[in-house]
Amino acid sequence: MNSITIILESLPNIAFGLFTTLGLVLAALTVGFLVGLPLGVAQVYGGSLVSWCVGVYVWFLRGLPNLVLLFLFSFGIFPLLGLDLPAFFVGATVLGLRSAAYQSQTFRGALLSVDPGQMQAARSLGMTRITAIRSIILPQALRIALPAWSNEYPILLTDSSVCYAIGVMEMLTRASFQVSRTSAPTPIYLATAAIFIMLNYLGMRGLHYIEKRCSIPGFGYR
Amino acid sequence: MMDTVLRVSDLRKSFGSEEVLKGVSFEVRRCDVKVFIGPSGTGKSTLLRCLNRLVEPDSGQVWLGGDEITHESDIDFVRRRMGMVFQNFYLFDHLTALRNVEIALLKVLKMTKAEARELAMFELGRVGMERFADKYPAELSGGQAQRVSIARALAMSPEVMLFDEPTSALDPELTGEVLDVMRSLASGGMTMLIVSHEMEFANSVAGEILFMEGGVIAERGTPGDIFSDDGGSYPRAQAFLSRIMKQA
Numbered sequence: 113m114n115s116i117t118i119i120l121e122s123l124p125n126i127a128f129g130l131f132t133t134l135g136l137v138l139a140a141l142t143v144g145f146l147v148g149l150p151l152g153v154a155q156v157y158g159g160s161l162v163s164w165c166v167g168v169y170v171w172f173l174r175g176l177p178n179l180v181l182l183f184l185f186s187f188g189i190f191p192l193l194g195l196d197l198p199a200f201f202v203g204a205t206v207l208g209l210r211s212a213a214y215q216s217q218t219f220r221g222a223l224l225s226v227d228p229g230q231m232q233a234a235r236s237l238g239m240t241r242i243t244a245i246r247s248i249i250l251p252q253a254l255r256i257a258l259p260a261w262s263n264e265y266p267i268l269l270t271d272s273s274v275c276y277a278i279g280v281m282e283m284l285t286r287a288s289f290q291v292s293r294t295s296a297p298t299p300i301y302l303a304t305a306a307i308f309i310m311l312n313y314l315g316m317r318g319l320h321y322i323e324k325r326c327s328i329p330g331f332g333y334r
Numbered sequence: 335m336m337d338t339v340l341r342v343s344d345l346r347k348s349f350g351s352e353e354v355l356k357g358v359s360f361e362v363r364r365c366d367v368k369v370f371i372g373p374s375g376t377g378k379s380t381l382l383r384c385l386n387r388l389v390e391p392d393s394g395q396v397w398l399g400g401d402e403i404t405h406e407s408d409i410d411f412v413r414r415r416m417g418m419v420f421q422n423f424y425l426f427d428h429l430t431a432l433r434n435v436e437i438a439l440l441k442v443l444k445m446t447k448a449e450a451r452e453l454a455m456f457e458l459g460r461v462g463m464e465r466f467a468d469k470y471p472a473e474l475s476g477g478q479a480q481r482v483s484i485a486r487a488l489a490m491s492p493e494v495m496l497f498d499e500p501t502s503a504l505d506p507e508l509t510g511e512v513l514d515v516m517r518s519l520a521s522g523g524m525t526m527l528i529v530s531h532e533m534e535f536a537n538s539v540a541g542e543i544l545f546m547e548g549g550v551i552a553e554r555g556t557p558g559d560i561f562s563d564d565g566g567s568y569p570r571a572q573a574f575l576s577r578i579m580k581q582a
Binding site for chain 2: 229236252
């Protein structure tokens with residue numbers, strides 16, 4: 113069999129894993145956003161105790177390798193709790209919670225970069241702190257955060273392949289099955305690499321589009 | 335007492351070991367225009383910020399209408415009744431001029447979209463900015479931005495307007511348009527407290543000049559008395575005025 117045939121033959125199977133990989137990335141991005149944004153807000157606007165707790169969370173999740181966390185949850189914590197969860201769910205949760213730690217710091221930086229005068233002006237009009245954060249500070253902070261936040265996509269996309277280790281049927285898992293079947297690692301891993309690069313390109317294009325759509329004249333270029 | 339809008343009694347504030355306000359008292363009646371002048375660092379801005387508690391005073395009392403507000407727990411409700419204009423405008427950078435004026439009407443006063451839009455357009459009209467309703471803050475000149483920020487405060491129908499050096503951040507050729515808006519507000523009967531370095535403006539618009547120095551109101555009087563003081567009744571204000579005239 114020549115390389116072309118091998119690739120053509122294996123490709124449908126690997127490409128099927130593309131949906132699992134994208135699913136992992138989107139789920140982790142979403143979990144990371146839904147957890148990371150409140151954490152960032154809490155760290156900036158919460159009291160010192162809240163802020164300290166967020167700091168500890170961030171310290172732990174950023175300080176541990178993905179693989180260690182995956183094994184810990186997959187073979188340790190979840191089974192101990194008597195939970196028999198699908199590998200995909202465990203993978204998405206762990207990647208998401210770890211991403212939340214990183215995302216919270218992106219949001220924290222963005223929140224801190226909003227001029228304190230914006231909060232003063234909002235409060236002087238009678239807005240509560242919560243309303244001011246929601247209606248004035250966050251819309252600005254999210255726009256400021258977007259370029260840095262976009263980093264999470266390629267990071268999660270590439271990190272998602274570690275879910276191979278707990279048996280999620282994502283692209284790398286399927287690729288290695290094909291390698292065992294054909295004993296032709298080079299063409300198959302090259303094809304897999306090409307798909308990753310393509311996904312990365314398309315995702316970044318999408319994020320740039322969002323950035324453009326959300327941009328406001330003169331804002332964010334100070 | 336009926337028409338007393340604001341009464342301030344022995345207001346004090348320290349930052350660390352430095353006492354910035356050392357007991358300030360005054361009273362503001364409806365339609366009063368009071369201008370605070372004095373060297374920088376004497377607590378003028380801090381005083382204004384203590385009135386709506388953007389800065390929490392250490393002691394002393396402030397009454398707004400009949401309500402003592404220094405211990406009022408619902409400060410947000412009090413702040414609706416006092417408009418504030420900042421030196422650096424602080425327009426909401428992500429919102430158009432119109433949305434800047436609308437947003438508190440929607441979020442604080444819970445107006446409907448149609449009501450808020452109508453009132454916001456009216457207020458922009460009052461400051462001559464209705465043509466710029468769809469512009470973002472970065473697309474406005476400093477003078478235009480400050481006029482929008484005045485409209486934003488006016489839309490809340492405040493009982494008193496606080497101006498914290500409203501023209502200090504502006505290029506000299508842009509101060510006129512802002513001062514004109516303030517003049518027309520004053521002649522329309524708005525109650526105003528103004529911190530300003532614009533002496534000509536203070537002279538023409540103020541009912542009373544309060545000269546602050548060292549955290550207290552050192553001297554006070556009508557503009558006529560303060561600015562053309564021949565009898566030497568206002569030595570400290572005169573010393574300050576001659577200092578800044580020399581610079582100019």
